[in-house]
Amino acid sequence: MEVKTLYDANLNNLLSARFAYESLASAFGKHVEAWQTTVVDRLHRSQWSGATADQVNADLQAFTGKLKAADEELILVGAALAEAHRSIALAQSRLITVMDDAKAAGITVAPDGGMTWENDPKAGNFAGPGAANKAAALQLRLRDALSEADHADQEITRRLRHFVDNATSGTGLNSATAEADRKASQGRTDIPDGKAGPEQVKAWWNGLTPGEQEQLIQNHPEQIGNRDGIPAVDRDQANRITIEREHDRLQNELDHLGPEPEAMKQLGPKAEIESPAHVKWKEKKAELEDRLAGINSLQSRLGDTVTPEHPKAYLLGFDTENKGHAIIAINNPDTSDNVVTYVPGTGARVGDNLHSDIERSDAMVGAAWRAGQTKTTSSITWVGYDAPQSIFPQAANDSYADGARDKLHNFETGLRVTHEGAPSHNIVVGHSYGSTTVGYALRDRGLPVDDVIFVGSPGVGVDSAKDLGVDPKHVYAGRGDSDAIEWALPENPADLVTDGASQWGTKIMNGFADLVPYSGFHGEADNHLAFGRDPANGRFGGREIPTDPGTEHSDYWQGQSLRAMGEIIAGK
Incomplete structure (x- = not known):
């Protein structure tokens, strides 16, 4: 991702998409509730019996299961969009801070991330003798912000594509699939136990968005900072919190x-x-x-x-x-x-x-x-x-x-x-x-x-x-x-x-x-x-x-x- 792309990203559009989808999921959920109470429950209370009644009730239960699975999937899509907004906003905020710090130091950041500054001490916009060192530090922070945005984009795209595939193939209407997706979403930020090796820890960490990673760093710095398989930049951020505390x-x-x-x-008159x-x-x-x-x-x-x-x-x-x-x-x-x-x-x-x-x-x-x-x-x-x-x-x-x-x-x-x-x-x-x-x-x-x-x-x-x-x-x-x-x-x-x-x-x-x-x-x-x-x-x-x-x-x-x-x- 380029500097200009992230800097100019309109997060309001992403926020609007999130709210729209959450509204859709809420409305759909109300329809599922209405279907359950006005159709399924009413028919169940009618005391209709016989082979036909049994078949109809079974069909209704199966259909209700599909509706509930779809409702669960819609909720998870809204959650993915919310995570997209949080993670891109986090990366954009860090980029803007880098840009502001560069401007204050007299350093110009190009759209491709390159940095220039005035080296002539006689010039009015002379950046100072330490400009090169400041630029090197800013370059590292810039790289991290862009990397976070890239990672968020890829991970959210992967999650949304999963739901699209579920919807296209019809597997998203399966209650077992929806339940597995729900558990995966809820357990995503569960820190692996001590038996997990560095490879497993890295795979788990890569499956998180920058927003989820940041949340874990802030809430569990002592566990994240000391875990092999988590990248150096993230361990460093967590351990700086721990060492300060x-x-x-x-x-x-x-x-x-x-x-x-x-x-x-x-001990006595002459001993101590x-x-x-x-x-x-x-x-x-x-x-x-x-x-x-x-x-x-x-x-x-x-x-x-x-x-x-x-x-x-x-x-x-x-x-x-x-x-x-x-x-x-x-x-x-x-x-x-x-x-x-x-x-x-x-x-x-x-x-x-x-x-x-x-x-x-x-x-x-x-x-x-x-x-x-x-x-x-x-x-x-x-x-x-x-x-x-x-x-x-x-x-x-x-x-x-x-x-x-x-x-x-x-x-x-x-x-x-x-x-x-x-x-x-x-x-x-x-x-x-x-x-x-x-x-x-x-x-x-x-x-x-x-x-x-x-x-x-x-x-x-x-x-x-x-x-x-x-x-x-x-x-x-x-x-x-x-x-x-x-x-x-x-x-x-x-x-x-x-x-x-x-x-x-x-x-x-x-x-x-x-x-x-x-x-x-x-x-x-x-x-x-x-x-x-x-x-x-x-x-x-x-x-x-x-x-x-x-x-x-x-x-x-x-x-x-x-x-x-x-x-x-x-x-x-």
Whole structure:
């Protein structure tokens, strides 16, 4: 649909058609009622009996059934026209807002959607130095409005054609057909249960009009925003509602936490301990502040000005259960050529460390652009699972990876299902325990990805790349020469902070101890870590990515390793 077509659409005509059809359906319904009371019921009370009476009564009942079925179909046609008016009006309203915002920014929108503006600072209508960035953001909104209108047009046309076919063939006079149509209409906005996969969810979502979708987003944002199979733009809209509500709820809880209790409790004349009330209050305050810091990081990135160097962000998942979950994409994965999912490890949560994971996604988008400037890349930070929050004992346990397998599988499947146009080049990156999570999902469920990257891995659940279900030529791994993950040994994955820490100089970085000196891993040793053979070991069978000298556990998003990841993501 073109800009001019939607902008000039006369919704009054559509509204008039809706009202006319609803009036027709109402009048027809009254005739059906009159037929029932003045003919059928009267004959039934006449006490006429015999074979002829039985036949006549049966014929009348059958005819009455046809009338009632037709009445039901007419009502549903009116409802379809009402939905057409609501959905086209919604798309038109969004288009008009885009046009108004463009005008205010000094940007002209052509009938075909093209945008122009005055670049000369000396001109009276100079659009300003940020016009190109504003135009890029407006272009996305314009595309969404036109797409909504197209979708509404196609879906309403499909529904009306169904009723036309029913009327033409006579099936619309069948009570079973009318009842099936009624149930389908009433159940259309019922959200599929948890057993429905991304493909089923996408088919259901596509069968809704933009008006129905908007209603679900507004009324059930927490369910729509976290459902694999629903497009990124719609998930983002729903999750922005949820995150705003959760921010307000948590801030209110923090504001009403109450005064700080007395810190110390006297045990005797010369002994005191921290009071249990103070411990509880302090822990709750720290938890709320940490959660709010993570939400603030998300909202800050979501609200950033869109520039070529700083693309639009989309919130594809959010909740505050347990330590919180968040899925944030840089660029729209449904329209990007390359889609990379980054799975962080120990400590990943909706907390004050979330900003660093988002920055890594931004870095990968930039690296991919530098490697292949003709294609677009979306990079997703996937904190969609309950990650371990401590090195020991939690990160020594594979239950966190086990618990994430289905979630990661469904998410990656959903990315394939909702992608528009030709299939994208999909990559998954696992860092630290996140690599274990990725490895377990690949091993046990399979992931629809083209390339796999492991960095700083304590093992991925298999001893050979060929056991991951991906061509080993497309399995990459890197480990820095100063990455302390080597100390995550199968005998005691916590050695790096227990016996190891007593023997070596230690500083804690991002949840892992940075131990020096470092023994290295590029020799002939067939080293096995906490969760299997080191994927960066030559015997694993994958391909090694380079790292800079001195690369520690959190240093992979810079230098040679970032450049290599960018080339892999870009398909180079």
